[in-house]
Amino acid sequence: MFRNQYDSDVTVWSPQGRLHQVEYAMAAVKLGTATVGLKNRDYAVLVALCKPASELSASQRKIIPIDDHLGISIAGITADARVLSKYLRSECLSYKHSYGSTYPVSRLITNLGNKMQTTTQRYDRRPYGVGLLIAGYDEKGPHIYKVEPSANFFNCKAMTIGSRSQSARTYLERHLSTFNASSKDDIICHGIHAIRSSLPNDELVSKDDGGSQLNITVAIVGKDQPFKILSDEENLHYLEMAKKRGGSIIVSKDDDDDDKPSPGDSEEPAPSTARDPQVAVATMENP
Amino acid sequence: MFRNQYDSDVTVWSPQGRLHQVEYAMAAVKLGTATVGLKNRDYAVLVALCKPASELSASQRKIIPIDDHLGISIAGITADARVLSKYLRSECLSYKHSYGSTYPVSRLITNLGNKMQTTTQRYDRRPYGVGLLIAGYDEKGPHIYKVEPSANFFNCKAMTIGSRSQSARTYLERHLSTFNASSKDDIICHGIHAIRSSLPNDELVSKDDGGSQLNITVAIVGKDQPFKILSDEENLHYLEMAKKRGGSIIVSKDDDDDDKPSPGDSEEPAPSTARDPQVAVATMENP
Amino acid sequence: MFRNQYDSDVTVWSPQGRLHQVEYAMAAVKLGTATVGLKNRDYAVLVALCKPASELSASQRKIIPIDDHLGISIAGITADARVLSKYLRSECLSYKHSYGSTYPVSRLITNLGNKMQTTTQRYDRRPYGVGLLIAGYDEKGPHIYKVEPSANFFNCKAMTIGSRSQSARTYLERHLSTFNASSKDDIICHGIHAIRSSLPNDELVSKDDGGSQLNITVAIVGKDQPFKILSDEENLHYLEMAKKRGGSIIVSKDDDDDDKPSPGDSEEPAPSTARDPQVAVATMENP
């Protein structure tokens, strides 16, 4: 994926039929902090991890509300995400105005994809450098979508994108079968556990005493539940809840684990449980 | 087909009269999973093979419905395919609105080709990186068309595009003469058998026990049959049916076979029959 | 005609006053299969040779009907030809609508040339990569025109373009003087003989028994004869007729032959006569 002669322009094909500039834009998603989306029968949940830019400023918003039935979580170039969220918001508004109802999620995402595709085929633009997780709810129930800089999108049961999201992905895959029947509280806790998996162990240990606080933001949308970014109290509530349950559902990162976490997994060593306090409360502003 | 001095721009001719960028875009089709189209007297059928992007997400839709009388199957850049399918849909809609009837398939494909041609002659665009198989039905009967990134298209009796589609092509060529008189069930089974041919043997063996499931989606359009992507139950039904018939129609991949499969072909070794379970049911969502 | 410093852009002149990119586009015509056009006093005939893309698909249409009094035969990039034929069709339609009569052929070709010229003078386009033979009939009688990627065109008595068309050209030149007074059947047979000359000898021998069938399509326009692509039966009829006459008019490819073929030419060796069966019937669809 390194330098070659066909990667300087988004409109240039490599002899192998690849668009290197689009692939490079995909790499921008991996530079953002991780975010997780998952759903049960009635709710879709987003959990995002934010490293505060500095003590002086609030964390950047990783979760952006779009409409009552939809919100997004982002990884990559924030400014690109804002432009896309502005597009989504104005689409939802027009739709509501024209049809008096909420925009069906899959159609909205299809239009977003078509908009993003144009930046991959015109020489005077660059592909958007951001990945999105969309949590929405419509007549067909809750949805989690992943949208990539390539303008490709995926209908997901659960998904994670961003930096070091592989461990979170492993967590999600292991518990995937249980999500649909879980309670609302359960899937929020699963989301928190999943995102904690993406934190490198040593970082957590060395900065345990408040050096740099990591924020987790949680958002939910679903049946009779407009899209809502949880308040600090609610976040704290669920963090405590997830911590308590942690013993029983936490997984090691070894890939040779069994598919279903055994109770023995709860005998994890100290660093793992010591990890929880780090997941501090974000001073996230509601927009 | 490797680097030369005339392949950096779609508007540059090589001294031999070739457009290398268009040829490179053709290579993108080979990076997509295989798909097959075929028809009998009354029906056109598409069969597509999808590797799920991950356990967490549904497979990407390889078959996209356009109108009651038409649908497409794709191999290559999905985002490009979506833009083209949006164009096809809006063309069909306008036509219906203006003339009160369905768009004749060959005229629609001709217009699609003309639209795609412009990307091969303008310096500020790139050719679309996707191949399409179109299954349609109109007054002239069922149609299978192949459309290439070069904006070229072909009226076919049966066709396959995508990764490792050569074996599927061989299968289709061997049974081509029987398609026209086959029943609906027959050609669906032929389509399933053809696409199975494009699966590498070893992959199937090594991951036999559920490691990564391969999905097959089937769609049909024809006489009194609006374009329809089969449900999971229907898919399963035809997979079982194809499996049962497999012994009698399966072909080896040796090119020195006779044109008509002999009954002796049914004595294929285990791996071949073991192959069937891998062709699992897709969790394909209807759009 | 190989790499130099002035051939990367269609708007760049070489010090010798040449436009290399336009010349390279001319080379694209030679990559297409051959096609032949000729006329007598009342009819203009096109004969095209198509290698089927595969057994699975019909041959690509090498002859495209434009209007009742006009059709074209192509060699080169098919997608480019389609765009040009769409232009010709819409011109003819507008003309009919405005003047109530058919578009005079020479004026139509002049306008086509002007349209094509713009692609040779603008930096953001490329020249069309296709050569055309036009067969038309208007108040001045039948016409055969050749149009090149350079936007240049020629009023011809007979002409051939495409891959290995030199032998066909030699054939046409030898019989040129007889065309004007020939019957309709005669010039069709001449066209078939001419195009057969462009087939390499060895290819014909080695695949004699049906391996890859070569298709010939014939089209005619003239006095009281709207432009018409012959049906398979008609094609077959003329192929048989040409075969029978073959003995008397067939020419060797040696350039030291006399101008008028002697009866002795009929003693050609077996491969030559064996050649005929290869000229099989095309499954050409009428558009």
Place this chain on the structure above:
Amino acid sequence: MFRNQYDSDVTVWSPQGRLHQVEYAMAAVKLGTATVGLKNRDYAVLVALCKPASELSASQRKIIPIDDHLGISIAGITADARVLSKYLRSECLSYKHSYGSTYPVSRLITNLGNKMQTTTQRYDRRPYGVGLLIAGYDEKGPHIYKVEPSANFFNCKAMTIGSRSQSARTYLERHLSTFNASSKDDIICHGIHAIRSSLPNDELVSKDDGGSQLNITVAIVGKDQPFKILSDEENLHYLEMAKKRGGSIIVSKDDDDDDKPSPGDSEEPAPSTARDPQVAVATMENP
């Protein structure tokens, strides 16, 4: 961050998913003199440091009033800042005209970010080369925002940008917890102290006797306080006030200091106290 093959165009991604041209534009902010923004419960304050371009001209305005409830402080390319401030002003005017109220700060900044984003995605523009600190007041109280050339923005409690702003940042972080409850005078003094931290020690000493005067401009907005750039007298007043308090709150630049400045810090050596006279009064014109 030095020369590589992907940094010549704002629309080119590096293989690592970075946009080097955007990063280089960020460096322009560091070439501007420092500016500081901070807030308490009711007021937001901007303090800017200007080196006069020459004795002959007034300092360039580092603080630009936008509307009654908003003003900005800049670091980087002044001409770019002026274009952005013109945009902000005209947005506020339109809003007032349409809704009869002041533009909510966060929405205004979001729109500014979207405007700036376009320059990072189009090949025919360059990113703006200026960083902004925005001080605003609306129904939600006082705000300090930081906007970067990347089009990214941050909601801050206190912030500093520009040349050598690290020391000012350290100062702000140390006193951050006290700002919210501070009086208006307190936070102005804190701002003056913070910006003084960004002055290199030796420069102050060597040019002590009037060689080059450094100007500080202060602006405030808040509850019942329209945005206002302080007059020379007011500036002087606060400089004196800050100087008097300096003993108690001044911090050394050693990072191994305690979090809370001890009284012993007031025994700073002469150069530090000698620093104050340099902070002279600017002949800043109100716009």
Place this chain on the structure above:
Amino acid sequence: MFRNQYDSDVTVWSPQGRLHQVEYAMAAVKLGTATVGLKNRDYAVLVALCKPASELSASQRKIIPIDDHLGISIAGITADARVLSKYLRSECLSYKHSYGSTYPVSRLITNLGNKMQTTTQRYDRRPYGVGLLIAGYDEKGPHIYKVEPSANFFNCKAMTIGSRSQSARTYLERHLSTFNASSKDDIICHGIHAIRSSLPNDELVSKDDGGSQLNITVAIVGKDQPFKILSDEENLHYLEMAKKRGGSIIVSKDDDDDDKPSPGDSEEPAPSTARDPQVAVATMENP
């Protein structure tokens, strides 16, 4: 005039104040066959030499009628000439429609020059690659104009452009003083003699017996004589006439000849008189 660093773009000046791309376009004129224009008191005559592209096609038209009072003869890129002649025709039509009279020749040429100039000053075009000789007649009498790819034009008494036109030029210069008082037949013969001078001697000898026929087309416009391309019979008539007079006016190509051809010039060696038969009748179609 070979490769340097300032010849790749029509909008780039060389340090010497030259536009190399414009100069290169001038070279395209020399690649066309020669053409001659001359006039007497009442008539302007064009004579063009065409090598037939092949036996199969008519020669390309080197003389193009524009309006009743005007026609052009070309050397260089034919497609470019056609675009320019289309422009001239539509200008004449508009003028006639607006003013009810023919377009004054010098004004028409001035506008043509201005149109052509734009292609020499815009980076996205190339200069036209064709030279024109214009023969026109208006209230001021007959005119011969030369127009170059540089958009420069010249009012001439007689002129020649194209391949090997130097000898024709010499002929014209020698007889220039006699043209004005010559009869119509005289200047046509002079034109034919002039263009014959541009034929290389050896070529004529070696292909004497009909191998490749060279065509000459003659056109005339003048007092009570609308622009007219002579018919084959008329051409033949004048060729015979020129042949008969040839003995008395033919000139050798030695530059040390006297200004007025002496009768002794008629004792030219055989090859020169043998030249005449080659100047065969063109099958030029009237448009």
Place this chain on the structure above:
Amino acid sequence: MFRNQYDSDVTVWSPQGRLHQVEYAMAAVKLGTATVGLKNRDYAVLVALCKPASELSASQRKIIPIDDHLGISIAGITADARVLSKYLRSECLSYKHSYGSTYPVSRLITNLGNKMQTTTQRYDRRPYGVGLLIAGYDEKGPHIYKVEPSANFFNCKAMTIGSRSQSARTYLERHLSTFNASSKDDIICHGIHAIRSSLPNDELVSKDDGGSQLNITVAIVGKDQPFKILSDEENLHYLEMAKKRGGSIIVSKDDDDDDKPSPGDSEEPAPSTARDPQVAVATMENP
């Protein structure tokens, strides 16, 4: 400031956050002859030095009147300055027409700056290559502004731009404190003295006897004084006046001089006083 990899395009940032093309445009100002602007309480004065292009032509106008309350003096590309002055004039006219009053100077300059900024951010333009000194008068009194190719501008008490303006700047700085209280005659003389400082000593000596005359133009605007370029007689009057006062205010170019010129400075050596005759009267035309 020499060649590097980021200086070929105005829209390319260097890794250090600089726009080299903008910096290079700044250098164009230094290629123009010097000009000086200064003001007292009621008047703003411009003094410009022009080397006549040749004896044959009048000097180029270095001072351009814009409106009754405003004029500009330029250094750099004259054609660029004319375009900018046209803009200023049309702005003043529109303003007068809309509001019935003169355009406030600072607002006008702000708009000029915004117009100039666009040329520094678009790839298809270049920054203007001219520096401006603006002398204006409005309700707030007299103004001197400096505008740079970077689109940056400065409100000044006195200023000089152009070739070798450093000495003039030194002169202005030394007498800056006295300007505000000076009489109209005084500041004109100061302006003349300042600009004389920018003349190289040797040039003046060697061409003392009329070889090349240097012109000085003076313009004034202020209280009850519309912008006016002085007539030759008035210029001469002030030159004489400045010459007489010269002895008392002239400064050496040594930077180690005292701040206030001592009477001893009047004993300057001959060359300095010999300098005056060179400052001849310009044949400046009033526009």
Place this chain on the structure above:
Amino acid sequence: MFRNQYDSDVTVWSPQGRLHQVEYAMAAVKLGTATVGLKNRDYAVLVALCKPASELSASQRKIIPIDDHLGISIAGITADARVLSKYLRSECLSYKHSYGSTYPVSRLITNLGNKMQTTTQRYDRRPYGVGLLIAGYDEKGPHIYKVEPSANFFNCKAMTIGSRSQSARTYLERHLSTFNASSKDDIICHGIHAIRSSLPNDELVSKDDGGSQLNITVAIVGKDQPFKILSDEENLHYLEMAKKRGGSIIVSKDDDDDDKPSPGDSEEPAPSTARDPQVAVATMENP
């Protein structure tokens, strides 16, 4: 002024603040033949030297009439000059139509300069490659203006541009003081003498006997004298007149001559007086 890295694009500044492409366009003026303009109290005169392109064509017009009160003389790219003269003509026409009077010369030239400036600041154009001398007459009397490719223009008493114009310039400078009081005949003779100075001595001698005739065209505009290009008879008349006076006013080309030509200058050697016959009468057509 030779190749460097900043001279390929008109919108690129060199580090020294120069626009090399504009400078190169200036060089195009020196490639044109010389032209001279001068004026007395009531008349402005243009004298142009044309080398005929060939015996066959009239000289290209070096002097172009614009309006009754204005005409131009050119040196450089003729096609560029024509486009500019078309602009001037249409400006004068509009002005006359709107205001019923002639366009004041200085305003017209200013607008011309602004039009030409745009070609020096846009990447998709090139600067015009032509210098102009304008002779005009309006309420302020006669005017001579010089306009350069840089879009810069100069109000002149007398001026010369073009190839080897240095000697003509020297002539003009020597007699400059006498022009204003000269008679109309005097300044025409001065103009003829000036332009003769630009002819190289040897060229005149060697081609003395009519080999290549040099043409001089004279035009005049002034009080009660609409702009008029002199007829051949008038030209001849003045050439004779100038020849007679030649003895008394001719100057050698040595720069060490005295300022006022002494009578001794009339003893010039033969070549100089032999020069006159070469200045033949042009067959210039009035437009």
